[in-house]
Amino acid sequence: MESGGKLVEGPGVRWGDVLLSAVAAVSWALVGMAGTAALGLHLLGANAVGSLGPMTAAVVALGAGGSVTPSGDVSAFGLEGAEATTAIDIAPLGVGLAGAVLLAYFFLRSLRAAGVVITPAELAARAGAVIALFVAMLGGLAWAGHDIITIDGEQLGIDKGIDKGIDQLPDDITDKLPDGLGDIGGLLPDRLGDLAQAKAAVGFTVDTGPTLLGGGVWVIGVLLIALLASRRTPLPRGWDALHRVARPAASALVTVVLVAVLAGLAAALYAMIGDAHPKRIAGAALLGAPNGVWLGVPIGLFVPWDGEATGELTKLLPDPLDDLLTGSGASGNEAVTLGRLAELDSRVWLLGVAAALMILFAGVLTAVRTPCLRGETGALRFAGQCAVRLGAVTALALPLMVWLTGVSADASLSVLGFDAFGAGIELHGQLGMALLLGAAWGAGAGAVGALLAVASGAAGGRVSPLARAVGAPEVAPPAEVVAGGMPTPLAGPYSPGDPYRPANPDTNPYLRPPRDVSGAPTVVGPMTPPPQPKPRPRSSGDGDWPPPPPPPPPPPGRGPRGGR
Numbered sequence: 001m002e003s004g005g006k007l008v009e010g011p012g013v014r015w016g017d018v019l020l021s022a023v024a025a026v027s028w029a030l031v032g033m034a035g036t037a038a039l040g041l042h043l044l045g046a047n048a049v050g051s052l053g054p055m056t057a058a059v060v061a062l063g064a065g066g067s068v069t070p071s072g073d074v075s076a077f078g079l080e081g082a083e084a085t086t087a088i089d090i091a092p093l094g095v096g097l098a099g100a101v102l103l104a105y106f107f108l109r110s111l112r113a114a115g116v117v118i119t120p121a122e123l124a125a126r127a128g129a130v131i132a133l134f135v136a137m138l139g140g141l142a143w144a145g146h147d148i149i150t151i152d153g154e155q156l157g158i159d160k161g162i163d164k165g166i167d168q169l170p171d172d173i174t175d176k177l178p179d180g181l182g183d184i185g186g187l188l189p190d191r192l193g194d195l196a197q198a199k200a201a202v203g204f205t206v207d208t209g210p211t212l213l214g215g216g217v218w219v220i221g222v223l224l225i226a227l228l229a230s231r232r233t234p235l236p237r238g239w240d241a242l243h244r245v246a247r248p249a250a251s252a253l254v255t256v257v258l259v260a261v262l263a264g265l266a267a268a269l270y271a272m273i274g275d276a277h278p279k280r281i282a283g284a285a286l287l288g289a290p291n292g293v294w295l296g297v298p299i300g301l302f303v304p305w306d307g308e309a310t311g312e313l314t315k316l317l318p319d320p321l322d323d324l325l326t327g328s329g330a331s332g333n334e335a336v337t338l339g340r341l342a343e344l345d346s347r348v349w350l351l352g353v354a355a356a357l358m359i360l361f362a363g364v365l366t367a368v369r370t371p372c373l374r375g376e377t378g379a380l381r382f383a384g385q386c387a388v389r390l391g392a393v394t395a396l397a398l399p400l401m402v403w404l405t406g407v408s409a410d411a412s413l414s415v416l417g418f419d420a421f422g423a424g425i426e427l428h429g430q431l432g433m434a435l436l437l438g439a440a441w442g443a444g445a446g447a448v449g450a451l452l453a454v455a456s457g458a459a460g461g462r463v464s465p466l467a468r469a470v471g472a473p474e475v476a477p478p479a480e481v482v483a484g485g486m487p488t489p490l491a492g493p494y495s496p497g498d499p500y501r502p503a504n505p506d507t508n509p510y511l512r513p514p515r516d517v518s519g520a521p522t523v524v525g526p527m528t529p530p531p532q533p534k535p536r537p538r539s540s541g542d543g544d545w546p547p548p549p550p551p552p553p554p555p556p557g558r559g560p561r562g563g564r
Contacts, residue, residue: 013122021110022129029103030137033060036098036286043283057144058206059287063095064138065214067207090407090425093290096218097261103130103219104226108233118234131219138215142208229254231369231464243467244371249389249446252365253397256358257294264293292318295405295427298398300355301441303434305336307407307427317425320344336427359394359441363449364458366390370450371467372460382459383450387443394442395435402429 037059038052046055058068107130111118227233228242228250235242268285272278299305309317309325317325323344325334342348367386407427453459505511 013119013125015125017110017113018122018125018129021106021126022133025103025106025110025130026133026137028106029099029134030060032102033063033095033099037063037092037095040092040094040283040286043279043286045280045283054144054204057141058204059092059095060099061138061141061206061211061215062090063092064099064134064211065091065096065218066138066142066211067214068204069207091291091404092287093294093404094285094287097290100222100225101258103134103222104230107223108226108230111233117237120236123236127223130223131216134219135212135216138211139208142206142211225250225254232466234466243464245389246393247464247467248369249362249366249386249393249442252362252369252390253393255365256362257297257397257401260293260297260358261290264289291405294401296351297355297358298402298405298429298434299336299338299341300351300353301359301398301437302338302352303398303402303429303437305427305429306333307336307425308333309425309427317427320348333426356441359445360449362394362442363390363445363447364453365449366446367450367453367459368462369464370460371463379451379454379459382454383447386450387446390446390449391439391443394445395439398438398441399431399434402431402434405429 034056038056041047041052041055041059046052062068107126110126111123227235228246231243231247231251265285268281268289272281275281307321307325309322320341321336324336324340338348338352341351363386366389367382370382370386370389372382406429407425450459503511
């Protein structure tokens, strides 16, 4: 609120409103995450090998920064010790992004009712309530996110191979046999007969401690990014600089990153047309579209990666990344760069072009949303400010994106619907290079985008009301920067701007004359008053001039007093 030109803080902490808003934010976030996870697993066909409910809880925990440990006893199938363990470190970012968007929306909506400035106590109370409630709900998911799947040898059809040669077994059976069964040349040994009767229990469990810790870090990160990227949400007193310095660049970068995810979903929708398994593509897009997009953006910006892949999990990698890691020339740990991928498919260079255009669009948005300060004398200073701000934000965002899309999976059994005997993926980007390249790309895009916005007259044209209201003595009135760098007032009722098209009397009724007025030209000239009559000269013997009027005549039928 404003009073006498000063910002007035809102009322004290309203605990009832705080609790209700926290329940709404966390509930909608978990509903969105659970719905995305369940639909994605169903489309992938994972519910055919296990219960959908526990798998959904496990995937939601993974999406919120949790940890899942698959385990089992498959010694009857020839896997012993370390071979029978599985380690998975991969986050389904599609699930996490759905929850983050909903959580941020309802959290920010609750803050906007506080006025122009929110008290630190109320901000801490609202954020703390959301964090505590979300971590408590993750504890419930950790309790529900466990399942056991029994692998029956008879269901594999191995008993059909008894008394037959190994070469006579159907392909769908031999493909399911893991390595390490020993020498089974000629007739099948008695061990295969025992294997046909064997049953193994494999499963997965959500780790409670790491999940609660990871979920707390996840929700704190989501709330911090939401506060930095929201240009219309109030902040405590003393944080006013964020409205003008950090929020325009942060909101611009978040906008282009979300648009890139939508483009990835559109590409998946296009790939579904004419494909033999459209449900699998849709399920993979729901769970992992941000993983693929946010992996491609750093690669397109020349961030180097290191990776290797073996087994069935290589099918999850996009082309030509799978060829680079598993091709004939691959030898262990491979360097993944844009140039090496382009050697396998020249169309990969388009990925670099798309990433450069994306970051340039962020620079233009930063200039459009950055207010113009009094005292600026040129466009170069404005471009420098935008370059520094977007460079700092991108230097933090690009390593975060690289860290989130890192993959580490070493599987020796079937879990969460994936049959991954002896499979593994390692793919990690170099965080130091991501920080340096993020700063360089952000600074360059901020400067070029600001110059483009200045040249087009769009710089400062979409400044948020809070950035204009806070610091009123420094921030100029709503203005747009022209090529010379001097601010000019925006168009209004007393300073109309240039029309977008020529005036047309057929479409503008104010340009047409009324029907009762002739359209003939009118000559306007000086108007002279009519001549006044000259007064009669007054003589010295005259009395009053002009003479008084005569008295009125007596009424008819009446004589002098007393007579008729």
